[in-house]
Amino acid sequence: MNGTSQIEVHPYLNQQKLFDHCKSLGVAVTAYSPLGSPDRLWAKPGDPQLMEDKRLKSIADKYKKTIAQVLIRYAIDRGMIVIPKSVTRSRIEQNFKVFDFKLAPEDLQQIAELECNGRVCSMGE
Numbered sequence: 117m118n119g120t121s122q123i124e125v126h127p128y129l130n131q132q133k134l135f136d137h138c139k140s141l142g143v144a145v146t147a148y149s150p151l152g153s154p155d156r157l158w159a160k161p162g163d164p165q166l167m168e169d170k171r172l173k174s175i176a177d178k179y180k181k182t183i184a185q186v187l188i189r190y191a192i193d194r195g196m197i198v199i200p201k202s203v204t205r206s207r208i209e210q211n212f213k214v215f216d217f218k219l220a221p222e223d224l225q226q227i228a229e230l231e232c233n234g235r236v237c238s239m240g241e
């Protein structure tokens with residue numbers, strides 16, 4: 117690998133084109149805000165909340181996992197490095213429990229369909 121590029125990646129901003137480009141250059145992608153930064157201070161009322169998305173909840177239920185675990189696994193199954201952040205012990209532990217399942221291709225496809233150019237960390241904010 118020729119280093120890593122750290123970029124915002126989650127289902128609302130899946131970065132497929134940039135990811136493919138990085139892959140072609142042998143550059144690994146590190147996904148930040150993989151949970152959609154639910155604690156971001158600049159969220160506006162009514163902004164879609166990734167962690168409350170019913171479509172992700174139904175996929176999570178299928179695997180008996182949480183939405184956070186599905187979001188972390190989503191990045192891993194695409195071949196990315198992923199850095200979820202938590203200051204909560206139980207969540208940190210939960211976020212590590214993602215190595216006992218793998219998302220099926222049809223679920224990865226369903227998640228890919230959530231893409232809506234939904235960037236949460238704008239440059240300059």
Ligand SMILES: NC(=O)c1ccc[n+]([C@@H]2O[C@H](COP(=O)([O-])OP(=O)(O)OC[C@H]3O[C@@H](n4cnc5c(N)ncnc54)[C@H](OP(=O)(O)O)[C@@H]3O)[C@@H](O)[C@H]2O)c1
Nearest residue numbers: 148149150151152153154155184199200201202203204207
């Ligand atoms: N390079 C860059 O420009 C850049 C930009 C943005 C972020 N980052 C880095 O990327 C990392 C992650 O980004 P982020 O903090 O913006 O967003 P994130 O990981 O998408 O979301 C973090 C939020 O999710 C909550 N959370 C974590 N695990 C959870 C779980 N299992 N269930 C429910 N809620 C959960 C955390 O709450 P609690 O902490 O309260 O548990 C926190 O509010 C950070 O380390 C950050 O420094 C880098």
